[in-house]
Amino acid sequence: MATWKKVVFGLLTVAIVTIGGCVALLDHLFADMCATTVIDQVASPSGKFKAVAFQIDCGSASDFNSQVAIVSGNKDVSGKDALPKSFFAADRDHGRAPEGKEHGPEVRLNWLSDSRLEIQHHELARIIRAENTAKGVAVDYRTFR
Incomplete structure (x- = not known):
């Protein structure tokens, strides 16, 4: 696999994990708003x-x-x-x-x-x-x- 493909794949993986973590954290923090x-x-x-x-x-x-x-x-x-x-x-x-x-x-x-x-x-x-x-x-x- 070309180096640029590895970099793009790595960046996408980091972005997906970061977004998923933020969504899970926000869900935990605001689950009991009512x-x-x-x-x-x-x-x-x-x-x-x-x-x-x-x-x-x-x-x-x-x-x-x-x-x-x-x-x-x-x-x-x-x-x-x-x-x-x-x-x-x-x-x-x-x-x-x-x-x-x-x-x-x-x-x-x-x-x-x-x-x-x-x-x-x-x-x-x-x-x-x-x-x-x-x-x-x-x-x-x-x-x-």
Whole structure:
């Protein structure tokens, strides 16, 4: 192989390794840019479940939000990956809805029975996701001013 080919091959190898290393480092540094904050936890009447209101904050590029998930009544939700995907999510619609705890729209949780949960949210909150059931629990939605 000619000398110039060896030099070009060597430079390309160094460039690929350097770029790959930078990508891996940036991925490691910014992997946890989103922070999850638990706002409220309300146990069902028997304690079998609990509804957890939380916020995921990914920085200034996204609006503050409030989300709700149902977990087992004895589950510790303080861990980084402790919460499942939410079945309810709302944001303040760029400030139209008033701020609740942790800057997202206020969400009120009320168990009507072990199989029925009521979620109240401000009427101006923008609803991103609102499923009618979660973990076998029926979910009712109400608005307030």
